[in-house]
Amino acid sequence: xxxxxxxxxxxxxxxxxxxxxxxxxxxxxxxxxxxxxxxxxxxxxxxxxxxxxxxxxxxxxxxxxxxxxxxxxxxxxxxxxxxxxxxxxxxxxxxxxxxxxxxxxxxxxxxxxxxxxxxxxxxxxxxxxxxxxxxxxxxxxxxxxxxxxxxxxxxxxxxxxxxxxxxxxxxxxxxxxxxxxxxxxxxxxxxxxxxxxxxxxxxxxxxxxxxxxxxxxxxxxxxxxxxxxxxxxxxxxxxxxxxxxxxxxxxxxxxxxxxxxxxxxxxxxxxxxxxxxxxxxxxxxxxxxxxxxxxxxxxxxxxxxxxxxxxxxxxxxxxxxxxxxxxxxxxxxxxxxxxxxxxxxxxxxxxxxxxxxxxxxxxxxxxxxxxxxxxxxxxxxxxxxxxxxxxxxxxxxxxxxxxxxxxxxxxxxxxxxxxxxxxxxxxxxxxxxxxxxxxxxxxxxxxxxxxxxxxxxxxxxxxxxxxxxxxxxxxxxxxxxxxxxxxxxxxxxxxxxxxxxxxxxxxxxxxxxxxxxxxxxxxxxxxxxxxxxxxxxxxxxxxxxxxxxxxxxxxxxxxxxxxxxxxxxxxxxxxxxxxxxxxxxxxxxxxxxxxxxxxxxxxxxxxxxxxxxxxxxxxxxxxxxxxxxxxxxxxxxxxxxxxxxxxxxxxxxxxxxxxxxxxxxxxxxxxxxxxxxxxxxxxxxxxxxxxxxxxxxxxxxxxxxxxxxxxxxxxxxxxxxxxxxxxxxxxxxxxxxxxxxxxxxxxxxxxxxxxxxxxxxxxxxxxxxxxxxxxxxxxxxxxxxxxxxxxxxxxxxxxxxxxxxxxxxxxxxxxxxxxxxxxxxxxxxxxxxxxxxxxxxxxxxxxxxxxxxxxxxxxxxxxxxxxxxxxxxxxxxxxxxxxxxxxxxxxxxxxxxxxxxxxxxxxxxxxxxxxxxxxxxxxxxxxxxxxxxxxxx
Numbered sequence: 051x052x053x054x055x056x057x058x059x060x061x062x063x064x065x066x067x068x069x070x071x072x073x074x075x076x077x078x079x080x081x082x083x084x085x086x087x088x089x090x091x092x093x094x095x096x097x098x099x100x101x102x103x104x105x106x107x108x109x110x111x112x113x114x115x116x117x118x119x120x121x122x123x124x125x126x127x128x129x130x131x132x133x134x135x136x137x138x139x140x141x142x143x144x145x146x147x148x149x150x151x152x153x154x155x156x157x158x159x160x161x162x163x164x165x166x167x168x169x170x171x172x173x174x175x176x177x178x179x180x181x182x183x184x185x186x187x188x189x190x191x192x193x194x195x196x197x198x199x200x201x202x203x204x205x206x207x208x209x210x211x212x213x214x215x216x217x218x219x220x221x222x223x224x225x226x227x228x229x230x231x232x233x234x235x236x237x238x239x240x241x242x243x244x245x246x247x248x249x250x251x252x253x254x255x256x257x258x259x260x261x262x263x264x265x266x267x268x269x270x271x272x273x274x275x276x277x278x279x280x281x282x283x284x285x286x287x288x289x290x291x292x293x294x295x296x297x298x299x300x301x302x303x304x305x306x307x308x309x310x311x312x313x314x315x316x317x318x319x320x321x322x323x324x325x326x327x328x329x330x331x332x333x334x335x336x337x338x339x340x341x342x343x344x345x346x347x348x349x350x351x352x353x354x355x356x357x358x359x360x361x362x363x364x365x366x367x368x369x370x371x372x373x374x375x376x377x378x379x380x381x382x383x384x385x386x387x388x389x390x391x392x393x394x395x396x397x398x399x400x401x402x403x404x405x406x407x408x409x410x411x412x413x414x415x416x417x418x419x420x421x422x423x424x425x426x427x428x429x430x431x432x433x434x435x436x437x438x439x440x441x442x443x444x445x446x447x448x449x450x451x452x453x454x455x456x457x458x459x460x461x462x463x464x465x466x467x468x469x470x471x472x473x474x475x476x477x478x479x480x481x482x483x484x485x486x487x488x489x490x491x492x493x494x495x496x497x498x499x500x501x502x503x504x505x506x507x508x509x510x511x512x513x514x515x516x517x518x519x520x521x522x523x524x525x526x527x528x529x530x531x532x533x534x535x536x537x538x539x540x541x542x543x544x545x546x547x548x549x550x551x552x553x554x555x556x557x558x559x560x561x562x563x564x565x566x567x568x569x570x571x572x573x574x575x576x577x578x579x580x581x582x583x584x585x586x587x588x589x590x591x592x593x594x595x596x597x598x599x600x601x602x603x604x605x606x607x608x609x610x611x612x613x614x615x616x617x618x619x620x621x622x623x624x625x626x627x628x629x630x631x632x633x634x635x636x637x638x639x640x641x642x643x644x645x646x647x648x649x650x651x652x653x654x655x656x657x658x659x660x661x662x663x664x665x666x667x668x669x670x671x672x673x674x675x676x677x678x679x680x681x682x683x684x685x686x687x688x689x690x691x692x693x694x695x696x697x698x699x700x701x702x703x704x705x706x707x708x709x710x711x712x713x714x715x716x717x718x719x720x721x722x723x724x725x726x727x728x729x730x731x732x733x734x735x736x737x738x739x740x741x742x743x744x745x746x747x748x749x750x751x752x753x754x755x756x757x758x759x760x761x762x763x764x765x766x767x768x769x770x771x772x773x774x775x776x777x778x779x780x781x782x783x784x785x786x787x788x789x790x791x792x793x794x795x796x797x798x799x800x801x802x803x804x805x806x807x808x809x810x811x812x813x814x815x816x817x818x819x820x821x822x823x824x825x826x827x828x829x830x831x832x833x834x835x836x837x838x839x840x841x842x843x844x845x846x847x848x849x850x851x852x853x854x855x856x857x858x859x860x861x862x863x864x865x866x867x868x869x870x871x872x873x874x875x876x877x878x879x880x881x882x883x884x885x886x887x888x889x890x891x892x893x894x895x896x897x898x899x900x901x902x903x904x905x906x907x908x909x910x911x912x913x914x915x916x917x918x919x920x921x922x923x924x925x926x927x928x929x930x931x932x933x934x935x936x937x938x939x940x941x942x943x944x945x946x947x948x949x950x951x952x953x954x955x956x957x958x959x960x961x962x963x964x965x966x967x968x969x970x971x972x973x974x975x976x977x978x979x980x981x982x983x984x985x986x987x
Contacts, residue, residue, distance in 0.1 A: 063155045067107070070162055078104075079460040098550065099165050105569060105593070107158055108491075109615040109644075210246055213359040214338055224336045225357055226329065230349035231342040233363030234517030235454050236406030236537070239342040242363070243312050246340070254310035254338075256280065261314045264457055268324055269294060275311060275325075276301065291324065298328035308335040316343045317457060319351045326352075344454055346515035365403025372398060374405065378412035379421055393427045400431070400536050407537050451541045454518060464492050465509050466518055467551050469534050470543045471572035471598045477522065480530050482622070482649065484510055485670045485694055489618050489646035490596060501716055501739065503693070525876050525899060525930065526825070526850045555603070570596040573603035595644075599624055610638040620649035622672065627654025640664040651675050651696070660685045667691060674698025674720065687711050697721060701744040701774060703728070710734040716765075722746050722774070726755040733759030739795070740768040745782075745803070747775055753782040757789050764793045770800040780804050780833065787812045792820045797848070800828040804857075807832055807839045814842050826851040834859050835881055844870020851876045859884035862908050868892035877901070883937030883971075883987065884908060889920035897925055901933040906941040906949045906984075917949045921956035931965035932957055938970055939987050944980030946970065 081089065081097045089097075213229050231239045244259070251257050258278030262271055272294035273286045281301065289297060302309060311329075316322050322341070329339055341352045349360045366374065375398055376386045386394060401407040415422050415430065458466065465487050472478055484506035487493050493506040513519045514529065518538060522531040534542075546552045550567075556574040567590040591608060596618035599607055604624040610616075619642065626636060639648070640661020648665070651674040658673070663685025671686075673679060674696045687708035695712065697720030704721065710731040712718075717740045723729050724746035732741070741763070745752070760766075771782070783801065787809025792799070799821075807829070813820045825848050835856045843852065844866075850873050859881045868890045871877065877894055878901040879887060886909040887902045894900065909917055934953055938946040950968050957966045972987045 059152070063159050067155070067159060067162065070166070096165070101550070102567065103158075103161055103165060105567075105595070106161075109593070109595075210242065210361055211250075213361055214246070214250075214340075224334045226334075226337045226339060228339045228341070228353055228355070228358040229361055230352040230359075231340065231361045231363060232344070232346055232349040232517075234344055234535070234538075235451055236404045237363040237365065238405040239344075239363055240314050241405070243314055243340055243342050247310070247312050250338075251310060253308075255307055256305060256309040257311070258309075259312045259314065262316050262321065264315075264317050266317075266321055268321060271313075271321075271325065272298060272328070275313075275328075279309065279311075295324065295328045299330060302328065302337075303330050303332070305335065305337075308337045310338050310340075312340040312342075314342050316341055316348050316352075317345060319345075319348050322348055322351050344517050346517070366405060366408070367403065368398070371401065371403050371408055375401075375408050375412050378409060379416045389424055390421075390427060393424065393431055397427070397431050402535050402537065404535070404537060451537055452545075454516060455541060455545070458516065458518070461492060461494065462509060462512055462516075462518075465506075466513060467542050467546050467549070468492065468570075469519065470539065470546045470552050470554065471570065471596075472534065473556065473574045473600065474536060474539060476533065478519075478532050478534070480507075480510060480532060482620075482672070483532075486596075486618055486620070486647055488693075489669055491617075501737075503716065503739075527875065555606075567593045569594060571598070573597070573599045573606060601625070610636070611641055613642060615644050616642045617644055617667075618647040619645060620647065621653055622649040623652040625654050626650075627656065627678075637661065643667070646670065648672070651698070655679055657681070658683055658686065662686050663688050665689060669714075670694040672696045673702075684708055690714060693717065695719070698742075701746070701772075703746060707731070713737070716740070718742070720744070723752070723756065726751045729753075729755035730759055732756065733762040736762060737765060738763050739765050741766060742768075742770040742772075744772040744774055748773070748779060748782070750781060753785050756782070757785045760786075760790055765795060766793055767795045768798040769796065770798075770802075772800075772802045780806050783809050791817075792824075794819065794823060796821070797823050798826040799824060800826075802828070802830045804831045804833065805829055807835065811839065811842055814845070818845070821846055823848050825849060828853040830855055832856045834861065835864060835879070835885075836861050837864060840864055841867060841870060847873065849873060853878040855880040856882060856885075861885060862905075862912060863888065865890060866893045868895075872896070875899070879903070880935055881905075883939050886912070886914060887919065889924050891920065891924055893920070894925050894927075896927050898927055899930040899932075900925060900928065901935075903935040903937060904949060904953070905937045906946050907937075907939070909949070910941060910945055917952035919953065919956070921953065922959060925960070926962075928960055928964040929962050931967065933967045933969065936968060936970050937987065938972065938974065938984035941984050942980060943974055943978045943982045943984060946974060946984055947980070 078097060078100055081093060214227060231243055233239055247259050256279050258275050260271060260274045260278060268291045276286055276298055277283050343349050353360050380386055397411060415427060484503055487506050488502045493502050495505045514521050519532045519534055521529040522533060523529060552570040552572055553568045554572045571594050591612050592614045594613055595615050598620040601624050637659045639659060643664055645665045645668055647670045648668060649672045651672045655676050656678045660683040662683060668689050669691055671692060675698055682702055684705045687704060688711060690711060691714050692712050693714055694717040695715060699720060701720055701722040703724055706725055706727045709728055712735060714737060715735050716737050718738060719742040722744050729752055782803060783805035792813060824846055827849060832854055835854060862885050864885055864887050866889045871894050874894055874897050876899045877897050880903045882903060883905040885905050936946060936949055954966060954968060972985055
């Protein structure tokens with residue numbers, strides 16, 4: 051009976067904790083919406099206590115849940131307590147667990163009640179974040195420094211003016227034209243919009259410039275527009291929002307003259323949608339509507355029609371930044387004394403071309419009519435970007451950037467703060483970052499079938515759209531990396547320090563001063579002053595739940611045995627192979643039973659301890675680029691919660707019968723397959739979204755087993771198939787063509803084995819929608835390419851990157867038609883010496899990079915003696931480069947030289963002046979005469 055009562059009491063206590071925690075979590079979200087300097091000290095202390103208690107709850111509950119088989123992975127505290135309650139019976143059956151659980155829950159409850167009582171006793175009240183406490187400093191910057199900013203905006207004015215004028219017939223010029231200026235805070239959006247307004251307002255008798263701001267009143271915005279356009283204020287005071295929208299709509303609809311309206315600093319799509327109802331697209335008078343926003347989603351909502359344009363604000367160039375900076379300090383933009391030149395360049399690099407940052411810092415250094423001495427410039431430089439400065443000259447700049455931060459929902463605030471683990475100027479890998487968010491428990495969803503990574507990807511894209519992180523685009527315009535602007539990094543480092551969110555050790559004196567519990571640790575050690583000195587004296591290290599170590603700090607990595615609740619361990623690119631002590635230290639990894647993320651890519655490890663099987667919560671294991679790691683312990687394949695297993699280029703072969711255990715896996719890269727049983731096991735991994743596989747040899751049974759498995763993987767988005775042998779069989783591609791139907795999610799297909807395009811033709815002919823979402827297609831060793839293939843592939847409407855190389859080409863002429871490849875950005879087609887490729891006028895209209903081949907002898911024999919490939923006046927989007935393989939085998943040296951000259955001449959006339967690379971295959975021997983035959987390659 052005592053055991054029954056104990057169980058009943060604990061269950062009741064867990065229900066209490068769940069409800070109390072939800073209430074406190076809601077209060078913490080409210081605290082997070084208020085700027086830190088506006089919070090009362092009691093609120094700050096209470097919030098710190100609640101955070102610490104929340105961390106402790108997670109750690110305690112996880113210690114019990116780790117002992118239970120078959121639990122769902124909890125990603126937040128509410129889920130933890132629900133899981134604890136659901137699994138209570140199973141836990142109570144395990145010996146002394148029942149009393150340990152009862153004691154732990156009782157202790158947590160007492161702590162929670164004490165914190166709640168202290169809040170009531172001290173009358174802790176969280177202020178309303180929507181109260182109009184301060185005016186956005188951007189407005190003050192606008193009016194105070196507008197003349198200085200506008201003076202260097204000539205090029206921007208011209209570009210924006212071009213967008214505002216519609217080229218075409220008279221009717222198109224007179225349509226309502228909308229332009230949205232988008233970019234993060236401080237870039238000068240308002241200043242640019244104001245400059246354009248001043249320049250063109252004389253052409254419009256009816257005009258308005260209305261600021262909106264972060265917490266706008268819809269009725270006030272509408273009234274302000276109407277008043278600026280000439281409506282009496284007295285007529286508008288009693289109208290509600292709907293009436294004001296109708297009044298504005300009717301007023302503009304009945305206008306007989308064009309109008310100009312600029313709506314500045316829109317933060318919310320819903321607000322814009324309400325205002326937009328008033329602007330009729332039937333006003334064909336040449337009216338103009340300009341908006342500015344920090345949110346890319348808002349700018350897209352503002353520009354839905356073909357004639358509308360989005361203008362993305364870019365940072366100032368180095369020269370313009372220098373001119374603005376020097377002009378503010380020295381009056382004359384060219385008057386910087388030599389002693390200040392280097393430090394001013396270093397400061398400008400920190401500012402990253404952000405006008406607001408440049409002016410804020412320059413104003414501090416100018417100090418009225420006098421320039422501050424150089425040692426104060428040096429102090430300013432040292433303070434920038436470190437995240438710990440208390441210098442008042444940066445307060446305004448941080449406050450401006452903080453407007454964007456405090457407008458984020460709570461989950462995005464947390465994800466953004468996490469970026470302070472990266473050193474300044476880091477190129478941050480998108481997928482690694484998202485998987486860390488998942489492991490930390492920052493990513494939430496209610497649907498267990500939805501991939502947490504895809505939810506995290508949505509978070510990442512939202513941060514880009516809100517201009518809080520800067521995307522790094524690849525050749526296709528896709529984003530796989532990002533960076534954080536120095537000023538944003540400065541802001542989040544300060545916020546992180548205040549919230550005790552992340553502790554950074556970067557070699558600075560202040561970074562060594564850790565107080566209280568350390569929850570997340572970033573070891574950067576950029577000055578290398580502490581090389582070889584482990585953090586023996588760091589208090590609270592046992593409570594660390596995340597540690598990221600960068601290359602120069604690897605020798606101060608603490609022993610893994612010191613961590614009790616670690617969830618994230620990222621040692622990527624730290625060379626563990628050089629140090630036997632570090633390799634030995636890593637063998638304690640089996641002790642880290644709470645670990646969710648283990649990053650060992652590029653560390654040089656040669657073996658993985660069998661202790662890895664102890665990590666039953668592990669979700670991400672990154673072992674890529676460890677080329678001497680060729681064997682894995684079988685215990686690894688008992689980790690049923692693994693979502694991402696990356697061997698990358700290692701091509702590791704799993705033990706037979708083990709791969710099928712990874713039922714949660716979504717990403718599997720670099721797996722080697724040599725036996726049919728392993729190929730068949732892949733069919734059990736139904737959640738797979740990305741598969742990178744390498745065949746170690748080949749047989750019909752092996753290929754059939756693989757294709758049978760592939761047919762079960764309906765979530766596949768990325769499929770990469772490679773080989774380790776030189777076999778030349780086309781069997782696998784033939785079987786794929788006959789038996790596999792590509793799933794609708796597929797967007798990247800790489801096939802590096804010998805293939806025939808008949809399989810691809812079959813997929814598309816049966817149902818073109820099978821490849822309708824494919825954006826990247828790589829076929830390295832195609833037998834031959836026919837004209838029909840080019841036209842079928844050219845009809846894939848989403849295709850942006852194509853790579854095809856044929857090995858036994860028979861069709862001598864391939865024409866790239868103008869009616870295909872409409873979205874192609876990167877086009878690579880190499881058909882060797884047996885064909886010439888000609889481009890129709892208007893072909894590849896969006897291609898920015900083109901590689902192609904020319905068989906010189908074939909072109910000559912088929913009458914193309916001038917080597918006219920259709921390049922002149924064509925391929926109008928070329929920007930990056932053109933690579934031409936000139937296959938000269940069997941042709942005369944003089945013919946090869948003539949072909950090179952003709953191709954080069956056509957490309958040099960291109961208006962975008964792309965980089966031109968022409969590669970002779972084989973190279974022409976030195977001293978060869980024009981009549982000599984080129985050797986066959």
